[in-house]
């Protein structure tokens with residue numbers, strides 16, 4: 001499993017483009033037949049891309065769980081959130097089968113022992129984007145389809161940031177320990193997410209951008225509010241956002257992204273909003 005160390009904001013402002021990308025960008029998440037995992041020492045979040053081909057993939061496949069997590073099973077002291085951004089698939093948790101259509105989510109509570117991922121059609125594989133965080137209590141497994149998520153409409157065409165936020169793992173939808181997760185879809189012709197920008201020292205965040213056409217990119221903005229930097233992102237790439245960093249993006253066309261957060265609280269609106277003209 002790839003390990004990413006936390007970055008100090010005072011150091012990060014001196015990073016070159018290559019170093020910024022090395023520290024924060026996760027370039028390749030979905031490879032058919034494989035599970036890709038990146039462990040960040042920022043709040044110990046694990047970001048995963050799971051793309052089963054003609055065989056099932058287990059959550060602990062090719063992983064020395066004891067050496068990496070110090071537990072006997074992956075979820076012994078962790079919770080898991082999944083959103084499927086590919087074709088139809090199934091997740092089997094200790095024998096219970098959950099069918100996931102495109103955009104369906106699943107929360108798996110601490111203590112689940114065997115988690116199996118399969119694609120219905122290997123030619124159009126499921127792509128299970130997953131986040132896992134340390135947990136202290138078992139909450140029940142929940143299948144969340146996009147119509148059960150809490151919807152929040154934000155932005156305007158005039159500001160090029162009209163978008164809908166779908167809150168899947170969120171206190172008003174279901175219970176979790178510290179993980180919250182959801183999906184934000186830009187309206188056609190709109191390109192800016194999370195602008196006006198914010199930080200939240202209380203929580204870190206991971207974004208994965210997708211539905212980006214092949215000839216388009218998203219400029220993901222990060223950094224302290226007066227030391228902003230950008231990372232150019234392609235389809236299905238993820239980026240780690242430390243607590244000290246803004247996280248906002250502007251695409252060369254519309255796109256969708258999944259945000260996931262862990263930290264002190266799950267209060268989505270607990271943000272430190274910034275005045276656009278104060279950004280540097």
Ligand SMILES: O=C(O)C(=O)C[C@H](O)C(=O)CO
Pocket residue numbers: 154163165183184193194195200205247259268271
């Ligand atoms: O479009 C947005 O605005 C978001 O999706 C915001 C993120 O979810 C976020 O940063 C929550 O803290």
Ligand SMILES: [Zn+2]
Pocket residue numbers: 198199200205247271
């Ligand atoms: Zn945020």
